[in-house]
Amino acid sequence: MLRDDAFARTAAIVVLTACAVLSPARAFARATVSLDGGSIVFFSDTLSVIARDGATLRLADGTRARGDAAFIDLRTDRAVLAGHARVTRGGATTGADAIALELDGDRVDLLDASTGVTSTTRRLGAPAPAEFDAARFDFPDVDDRGAFIRSRHATITPHADVRFTPAAFPTSVGGLPVPSYLYTYATAAGFGASSLGGATFDQPYGLFGSPTSLTALHARWDDGPGPAIALQQQIVSGDAAYAAASIDQPLRGYSVRGLNAYRRLGTRYTAEADASSTIYGTLMHAALTAAFGNAGGRMDYTRTSGGASSYTASLRTPDEPLFGGITWRLTGSTGFDAQRGGLLFELPDAHDFATVWRNGLDLFLATPVVRVPLGATLATTLDAARTWYAFPHHFDTLTGTATASRTFSRRLSLFAGYQATWSADVYPGTQSLFYPAPIAPLLLPDGTPYYGYAAFTGARTYRAENAALQITPDINTSYRFSVVHTSDFPQFDGFGRPVWEVRGDIRFRPFPNIGLDVGRAYDFDWGGTRWQPRWSFAITP
């Protein structure tokens, strides 16, 4: 265990350190563009950077351009210098009323209000008459109050990111200043990947970036551990591959180190690997997926530093039509579960069962969304699965869901749902060995005995009914109120899911450039507390 844990920790730290060290070097090695201005505003939806009150643009090849104002379109890598514009390279210089140039190209267009448009190159040779292309001299008409970021200096890595120094996020009641902010606009899929676990709130803060990498700090908050700081390094190769390594350190609690990698193998296969390590041990997982038309398969292998491992290989059919729009899908699987020292520890000869193979079948049925009386719609699913083990043991589950919706107007909708799962963990002939009747009643977190637990012999029931009201008064505002009631077995005060949960969510835009999504949930009369509140929080540009 210690050896695996130490290995995972060392691997994560080595990868993270190497990436963190190499990534800035790569970023700085790339051709960058810098823009200075008396003021700079950035608009995230149009990827527009606008400098006013005197603008200076510096390109990687030594070209300098000045103007009263400047606009850089990050989508097209195009810059426009407006008013008393001059461009200089080495000893050559030329001026015009406005100058348009490409950040990653050679062309330079000069617009003179009296004589029209001429064109030259970055070498600033003699300009030649050119067509007046209005699009090349576009300069967006923006309201600075809607800017996402205000700054005075911007450093741009084309197709990747822009760093603002300093940066302020303006609101109508002031701006939140930070010394520097890296905004990444690269769209490769790997930038959307992470080796960090889920969190109630996660706000990344880019440190270093390039078209193929990003080093970021994450300010996080989660129920339980509370606030945390995480460092993550991503290395990306387009949509085809990525690797991410991270260290998540809550202010109280233990750190979590993570690793996550993905690689597309041709047009049919993918390979994935992930690992996480805490003081309790290390969990490693690798997977291969394959697609054959709409059918597919996958192999998963999981191993822990505690000596547990599992392997599953599965094949699935496509979603096939049955009748009336209903579809079915069958998944078959085989694999094993293993535990060093014995898997079935309830048995006196547990060490003989260190590895237990299993086979499974899963049938999934889904109806389409259909219209039902009262102007509502309804969709249902049914999932039946059985797993057989190479030991007198099988595990059955049957899950049904139904979701109804009723739209009263464009602004008001009502939803209701029902989900139920019945499962049975069956050991023919040895049931009482694996689910023995408790000698003493189970004690709940508040100290009260749960006598009903004595009836639990491996069969579980999970039932949940939920209703939600959704109100969207305008495009920027959405309210949602929901109630969930569960009726499970085994379930008692503090054991299992809370019986009642009430939740409210609001998504709104208090400022033109900042939106908020705030949620508040309560579990009622559960585990000895009258109610247990939870928050969720997200900031939207």
Next chain:
Amino acid sequence: MNIAVLFAAATAASVFRIVPLACDGDRLVVAGAGVLRLADGVTCAQIVPGRAIAVQLDDGGRATPQRLPPDALPAAKIPRTAYVLAPAADRDADETQLVTTTIDVIVPARTPPSDDIYLSTERTSWSPAEVRMDRVDARRFRLALQLHRGARLAFRVTRGSYGTTERDASRMLPPAHVAAGEPDAHVTVVVAAWADID
């Protein structure tokens, strides 16, 4: 009716919102458009390149800067005949306009019915729970966004965490979808699978 009368009818009492690129003598360069001539007595003193202003055109097509009214027409509406130096082609897009772009997401039947659906965009370095979508029915979610005309927003669909990002039919990471800032633009995304399901 001659051309001058037509021109006067088109521009009378019309105020246009423009972004000046430069002002030199009696010439005013309009961003993304052409070069206007300033009216007699008007100087470049109050014109700041890159900062939007309003201009009113007289019968001769000469421009006089004005206070910016809320109902000013976009620069794209300036008659081509008003320009002393006109671009090779007209542009008709008003990039100041905030337009509504609607994104519909259809999720697979195996999606857990109680899960929320989110958009993850480049605006937050691909935060997986950036914007929660509104539910339409059991398998359709919708979000209307206000974008500047001409904007392009790259996005992916998640169930709120990095581990629940969408996958394509081959279980591969798909390229980002793009929502365009065009009037009444509508993007429908059919999620084939999730990273953590199937």
